[in-house]
Amino acid sequence: MSPARKRTVRLVMALSAAVVLASALIYTSFSAANPALSPTQLLRQAQPGRSYQLTGTVEPGSVHRMGGVLDFSVQDRAGTRVVPLAYTGSVPDPFREGREVIVTVQKQGSRFVGERDSLITKCPSKYKTAPPSEKQNL
Amino acid sequence: MAGFGFICLLLALAVCAYGIAASIYGVRTRRWEYADSGRRAMYALAAVLTIAGLVLELAFISNDFAFNTVADTSSRTTPALYRVAAVWSSQEGSLLLWAWLLSLWSSLALFLTRRRLREVAAYATAILLGLGGFFVGLMVFYANPFSTTTPAPPEGVGLDPLLRFPTMMIHPPMLYSGYTLCMIPLAFGFGALLARRLQADWIGAIRRFAFAAWLFLGIGILLGARWSYAELGWGGYWGWDAVENASLMPWLTATAFLHSLMIQEKRGMLKVWNVSLVLATGTLAVMGTFLVRSGILNSIHAFGGHTLGVPFVALIALLIGASIYLVVSRRELLRSEARLDSLLSREAAFLANNLVLVALCFVIFWGTYFPLISQALSGHEASVGPPWFDRYTVPLALILVLLSGIGPVIAWRRASLANARRNFLVPCVAALATFVGLEAAGVAHKPFATAMFCCAAFVLGSVGQEFVRGTRVRRAIAGEPPPRALLALVRRNRRRYGGYIVHLGMAVLFVGVAASSSFQHAVERGLSPGQSARVGAYTVRYVKPTATVTPRNDAAHTGALLSLGARLEVLKGRRHVATLEPSEGYYPSGEAGQGTVASLIGGQPVSHIAMNGGITRDVWSAVQPNIEAPALQKIVNAGNRTLPPEAALVALAVLARSYLAHPPQAQFHLIVSPLVMWIWLGGLIVFAGGLIALWPAPSTLRRRVAALERPRPLRGLARV
């Protein structure tokens, strides 16, 4: 095989390998991904046995700790629907009522159970950028 | 003074505009005095931004709460050191930090290249000033650090307690230095394409800056991981969080570039690839900054309002579009001068290394931006978790480590099979011996960890062999004793041996990662005093509760008014190993309507972990006291009802005493992780190796080398 031919073969093989790997990657990402849902969407769509990423804020007054289990409810940003759930695992420091959280949940029977160590609490954003109408006063 | 600060920003904007115009005019008309003036505009930008930064720092140090950023992120009770760092904890302040660091590093780069690369440097000046102007413009129009409120509030909100750690103070400047240093190769890359000067010299000139960017980014990433592990309450150092990934991606492409750069310098190959890597690194760095500041992805780090999103997206689109256009239109000048001779060569190993790094970057990119991708493609937002990332990055990391052991031992251009067999003997034996040793020691079956250990042994074997052989060569030439020979060898071949040390450090780091991920023992248990829990080979006993109340305005403390914790005794068998005192700090909430006592401790609690670190393992502990226990809540409610704000502190003392006397069961998170220390040690070795490789050779040495080499070509010709 001439050197040029060898190079073409190598290039084709490398590209094919890349395409195969990329396809595997893309396929598994779609099947392994957890859809991100708000409480309203979760209550509507949740099927038992599937994992979902629930995003919302912690409903004030709903936090109870009993032993190793943390019970709390997640509400919509608009405050309309609420999802109560039982969670075990590490609880991030910023977690408290009114904070925005992301937690992976599964529907078990009629209850929602949080997956272990999946609770993420957003750092409270103190950064307010002033809207253009109220700019700096010098 | 806020007015003056804002005026500095306006002046900075004007200086950027002038500098861009002058540089471009100068290079197009070849009137170099204008290009020099443009370069000076960069120096002036650095000076003006320094003044603006000083104005802001002064405001923080003097507690001038008229400044909105000071009121939002600092307070009278914040310790002085953290007040200085609080400048960059806000959106506005961090933009200023970014612009300032960019101007500093750019000034340095332009100063060091002032004698050469006139055309390329002029374009680079314009681009760097454009980037600086972008960030200054963001501050002027969207997020002004000098905005004020009159009348000034009497007290500030205070620094987020999670940031009151020394590591977190250095992390942003390090990381931002890494990001801004990535802009310099980007600018010079664009400049070389625009000026159509794509010979070897531009790439050699930016090598140092690419290296520095790689070094600072790496340090920033490691510092973030260390902070996460040693300060946060979850006991991990890497979570595949969007912002962690955003900083890792440009680091990966920078690593790839540093390697393929060597190929271009030696053989004139891979020009398109290299310039693409440079542009990709810079674009990824801007995307990383955008991710952190815009909040478009769900992440614990998601700061910032959405108003910054649009300008950033525009900038990124511009960078990508310009890159593609310039590379395609200059592709004639980017033709390779040579071809890959053999698959058994260092070029091939470097190429493979590049492919693995780019594959890693792609995987991480896909996973990080997947919520946006899935939203765009399917209309539903979905995200992938750490298991998905691990599945792809672990095998790629294994290949990477293996390649880092192959590269040093193989020759350029064309290695002979016989030589290869001889050179790979020692590394292979090392890997095999490790495998046998692990099996014999009865280490549990974790295939990926075992594979990583063997690969690391391979690297150790190959790098060690290189040092030994090199020292032997040196001794044969100069007859020095081994230690001096070794030093002289490294001094005269800094890039090579510095690089070998970096490879060694990375192998050590990956061993730490593999061991601490695969062989970790973690336990979450509720314990009352006297009870114990078994964690791996250790027993942790809850000895007694601890409680401290700190008076207000104690600037030396981290600011928690109440801390509840535990004293733990760690035993291995019967032997006492360590005493740990983790605690949870409770901070004032600053919110109205909670009650006098509740507002003292109603703020975000911060877990202070306690850890006993060692070469072979870390014992890590965190505690979550049950402050909601009825007995304690009764005290808080009673205090809310009866005590005025000035006397509310008394209730905390009562609370502490009650906790000590009748401690409710507390939740403990206990982890024993082997070899975590190796991660930080590996990082230090990488840092040392990087410094050695980066250090310029003394000029006398260079001249001596030049003098020695000059006559020999003529002699060589006579031979042929």
Place this chain on the structure above:
Amino acid sequence: MDIAIAVLTLALLALVIRFVGAPLRARGRSEPDAGACDREALEAAREAKYREIRDLELDYRTGKLSAEDYEAIDAQLRVEAIQILDRLERVPGAERSDRPPPPR
């Protein structure tokens, strides 16, 4: 306070303009030689070639190359080095050990 800010602003503005405009005023400087860019490229290529020759020798001595491979590649590299040196000598304003003072 406002007067102080105005004064500071004007002072800063004046300093910046003076500093940035300095090269434009000192226009009497000599133009850099036309071959400067080419010379830089060739000098960089020369340094890279010297480094390649040294690295190749180290590779040979640490046992990565056979003797025949080493001699062949070494001869080729030296030929390439001589070509670069020849081109360098032909460029106007060829390399001197003392360089002209750099612009600021």
